[in-house]
Each structure stands twice: as C-alpha cells, then as structure tokens.
Amino acid sequence: MPHSVDSAPTFAELGVAAEIVDALAQAGITRTFAIQELAIPLALSGRDLIGQARTGMGKTFGFGVPLLDRVFDDADIAELDGTPRALVIVPTRELAVQVGDDLTMAARHTPIRVTTIYGGRPYEDQVAALGEGVDVVVGTPGRLIDLYERGDLTLSAVAILVLDEADEMLDMGFLPDIQKLWSALPSSPAPLQSMLFSATMPGPILTLARTLMRRPVNIRAESGDAAATHATTNQVVFRSHRMDKLEVTARVLQATGRGRTIIFARTKRTAADVAQDLGQRGFSIGSVHGDMSQEARERSLDAFRRGAVDILVATDVAARGIDVDDVTHVINFQTPDDPMTYVHRIGRTGRAGRTGTAVTLVGFDETRKWAAINDELGLGMAEPPEWFSTSPELYDALSIPTGASGSVGPARAVLGSPARKARKR
Incomplete structure (x- = not known):
C-alpha cells in the first residue's frame, strides 16, 4: 500500500523529544515520510541501520531527528561538554550546508550546537567554531580528515556516525577517508551507533557495512522492485x-x-x-x-x-x-x-x-x-x-503557450557568473 503522509504517524507519536517536535512543527513539519517512519524508532533505540532511499524521500530527518534526540537526552551518551557527540559525513559542500541547516533548525529549542565543516572556506572560522564547543559536526571527508589530523577536530567522544549519500562518496573516491574517520571513532564505553544512507548499494558499500557496523537493520522506503525514478x-x-x-x-x-x-x-x-x-x-x-x-x-x-x-x-x-x-x-x-x-x-x-x-x-x-x-x-x-x-x-x-518565443524580455545579469556583453540576435 502506498505511504500516505496524511495517515503517517507524527514525530511526537514516534517518541521524539518535545523540543525537537516543536521546532519541526514551527517549520510546518509534523507527520513523517516513509523512510522517517521506518528509521526513527530503530535509530532512537540505538540500532545500527542501513537506509536505502532516493533523493527527496526525507532521509535527512530520518537520521537527523533521532540523532539530535539521542545527543540531547540519552543515558548512553555522555553529557554535552563541547566535544562532538555525533558526526555526519556527506559527499559535497552543498549537502553539508543543507544538512547542517536542517539539523540546526530542528535543534533550535535544545542546547545542541551544530557546525558545518567543508573545504573551500578558511580553516580559521571552522577551527574557531570547534574551539568554542560543538555537539554535532556535519562535514565533507577531506576537510574533516584535515582538521582531525591537525588536532582541531576531536572524535574521541563521538557516539553516533552517519554516512549520507554513501554511494556518491564512493563514486568521488572518498572511501579511504571514510574508513580512516570511522577507525578514529571510539567503540566504548557505549557502542558506536552508525547509520548509512544510500540511493544504491554497490559492493564496496555493503562490504563497509558488513565489516564496521553492528548487525545493521536494512530499511527501504519502497518495495524492492520499485522504479528507480519517482512515479510523480x-x-x-x-x-x-x-x-x-x-x-x-x-x-x-x-x-x-x-x-x-x-x-x-x-x-x-x-x-x-x-x-x-x-x-x-x-x-x-x-x-x-x-x-x-x-x-x-x-x-x-x-x-x-x-x-x-x-x-x-x-x-x-x-x-x-x-x-x-x-x-x-x-x-x-x-x-x-x-x-x-x-x-x-x-x-x-x-x-x-x-x-x-x-x-x-x-x-x-x-x-x-x-x-x-x-x-x-x-x-x-x-x-x-x-x-x-x-x-x-x-x-x-x-503545455507551452503557442506564442512563446526564444526571449522573454531584456537581458538580465546571471547570479554567480561574471557579466558578459549582450550579443546581437
């Protein structure tokens, strides 16, 4: 049966902390998508999981909401002291910014501090943010490795690891960096919780999961023979x-x-x-x-x-x-x-x-x-x-109007590109 958002459980009904529920509600988000309904209860219990979901299926809150909930108030995770308790690794700067923004929004009524780490920006600002104290770090592999090796990023207290768009990171050659970061994370006193999300599951990703995860639960937001593209x-x-x-x-x-x-x-x-x-x-x-x-x-x-x-x-x-x-x-x-x-x-x-x-x-x-x-x-x-x-x-x-032509008005500057002289048509 297709998943209906109208009949889906709310975040509150899944047991998410009221502070996070309230922040989501202020953004107009109350009911869960399929991947969230499946992932959140498992993740809240500390289970490792592998989630297979395409872009646009709501996976950011599928891992982000339970991550914040556990960092905020879970007896198995040490009290916040300014060293990271959770690490989210993503393939690109743009995704890092997006995930960081979403987590910051959802954590607005908690004391959790989220920071985003990626290349292409000065080290100084990111080092300063880490020095002031951070509870959740979202970042790209290369810059995370750099800051860890410099001693600016402390991973000794991380209790939750998320790999988002793992297949993209594999395609971009980040597998060695991921393995290095993962090996730097503690396995005690409490076991490390790891969550891996990917649109596809190529062999190296499955090998990584088998060797480093603890009996992960596999979840999919759609049937195994679902089309690769959205029916909508x-x-x-x-x-x-x-x-x-x-x-x-x-x-x-x-x-x-x-x-x-x-x-x-x-x-x-x-x-x-x-x-x-x-x-x-x-x-x-x-x-x-x-x-x-x-x-x-x-x-x-x-x-x-x-x-x-x-x-x-x-x-x-x-x-x-x-x-x-x-x-x-x-x-x-x-x-x-x-x-x-x-x-x-x-x-x-x-x-x-x-x-x-x-x-x-x-x-x-x-x-x-x-x-x-x-x-x-x-x-x-x-x-x-x-x-x-x-x-x-x-x-x-x-559905293009019959009068449509090759131009809709005077030339306009392109945001993000240098201006260029108008060409004669």
Whole structure:
C-alpha cells in the first residue's frame, strides 16, 4: 500500500523529544515520510541501520531527528561538554550546508550546537567554531580528515556516525577517508551507533557495512522492485539538435505552471554558457559550477532556495546537496553520462509527494548514452522522437503557450557568473 503522509504517524507519536517536535512543527513539519517512519524508532533505540532511499524521500530527518534526540537526552551518551557527540559525513559542500541547516533548525529549542565543516572556506572560522564547543559536526571527508589530523577536530567522544549519500562518496573516491574517520571513532564505553544512507548499494558499500557496523537493520522506503525514478515525475525525452537546444530550452522555461527549475549541463563551460545565454534572453538565472568560488556558489544556491532566482543552471557535482522540495522542472540540457546520474538529476523534482516534469534533450551525439540509460532503467523510450523548438509536439507535451518565443524580455545579469556583453540576435 502506498505511504500516505496524511495517515503517517507524527514525530511526537514516534517518541521524539518535545523540543525537537516543536521546532519541526514551527517549520510546518509534523507527520513523517516513509523512510522517517521506518528509521526513527530503530535509530532512537540505538540500532545500527542501513537506509536505502532516493533523493527527496526525507532521509535527512530520518537520521537527523533521532540523532539530535539521542545527543540531547540519552543515558548512553555522555553529557554535552563541547566535544562532538555525533558526526555526519556527506559527499559535497552543498549537502553539508543543507544538512547542517536542517539539523540546526530542528535543534533550535535544545542546547545542541551544530557546525558545518567543508573545504573551500578558511580553516580559521571552522577551527574557531570547534574551539568554542560543538555537539554535532556535519562535514565533507577531506576537510574533516584535515582538521582531525591537525588536532582541531576531536572524535574521541563521538557516539553516533552517519554516512549520507554513501554511494556518491564512493563514486568521488572518498572511501579511504571514510574508513580512516570511522577507525578514529571510539567503540566504548557505549557502542558506536552508525547509520548509512544510500540511493544504491554497490559492493564496496555493503562490504563497509558488513565489516564496521553492528548487525545493521536494512530499511527501504519502497518495495524492492520499485522504479528507480519517482512515479510523480513526468519524463519527457526527445532528440534535439545541438544548435537548437537553447531555443528549445527557452520555450520549455515558458511552460504553464513552471516554478523553480534546475537545468543540468555536463561540463562547467556548458553550464556557464547556458546560464549566460538564458540571462541574455531575459530569464532569472543563477549558476552553480566548479569554476565558481564557494562563496559565489552559496549565493546562487541561497537565492534559488529563497526564490530570488527561479532557474538554476548546474553541473552534476555542484548540484549535489540541492535540497529544495518544490522544484517543478528539471531540464537535462546534456544527456547524463550514466543511469544513476539520470536518476539523481531528475530526483530533484517530483519530491515529497509533489508532481514534477523532467525534460531530457538527447543530442544526436548522445543517442548511445540515452540508449544505455533507457535499457538500464527500463523506461520504454528507446527511440525518442525528434523535436525542434518550432515543433507543435513540444508545445503540446509541455503545455507551452503557442506564442512563446526564444526571449522573454531584456537581458538580465546571471547570479554567480561574471557579466558578459549582450550579443546581437
């Protein structure tokens, strides 16, 4: 039976501390999603668990709420003294910021101090925060290792470890760092509680779990044969000529009901070029890619979350950790390199019970990539139709007004990218 949020238990009914329940309620969060309903009671009891859930299924509070509850008031965890009691390891800076913000919000009525540690920012601020006293640390592997080896990060009192998006960390080559951090954590006086969350479970992740976790309980928020993509996401796939993709994209962005939108590009250069071009066409654009400073990336992400810009152009690595529930459209300007990248990209829409639309533009040099994605995920779209920016089928499939053109107004500056002189059209 599908999980219904309306009939799901509340956080209070699962035994979560009133202080945390109140903080969540102030943010409009009262009832649990499926992964939370399954994970929270187990985690509150101190059990190790492995949670398999896609992006947008609510896993941050699935581990974050019991983590905060136990750190706040569990007899097995030593009283707070300014040395970390919990460590959350995530693959990217953006996800670190998002998870840190969510935990800080949920802990607002408790004395728990949460800090976020990641590269691309000065050491001094992070060292100072650790020196002032921290109870929960959220961070990326590289910077966590650096601060631990320098003696600035104390791990001797950590009682809870969380690995979030473990498969992404494996793909990014972080497995040795994770093993090193894990081995630095104490196993006594109380046993270390570890929670591992991942969209997929490749062999090395399962090996890590078997060797380092204590009889973990496996939980999934969906059946084993569930589709890899959200049923609430309408997937529109068609072949598009490389020289026509920007014209197509400009029209898709005028679809009826379009709200926050993420456009994915495969390379940093393409992401920058697409953002600038759409800005010249009058769209409200933010950009996030690896050639930008961390500060500029955070400005763009914050503007997107606040709604100051409603379109974000991003590369795959830069977009990890974008946790915004009300993204209505995802546009794959370039076809992803592999099936799981496709799943992660389109998982940014159709989240938390909402509907969404994922549009994939398959270039004529990308047909083999699309065939591999289609076959692996069983999408039934082996031969996408060929549409142009003037094709009536495009307008019909995406509810684009018939009068839509390649521009919506005067050129606008792109948030996160240097200004560029307007081009003649």
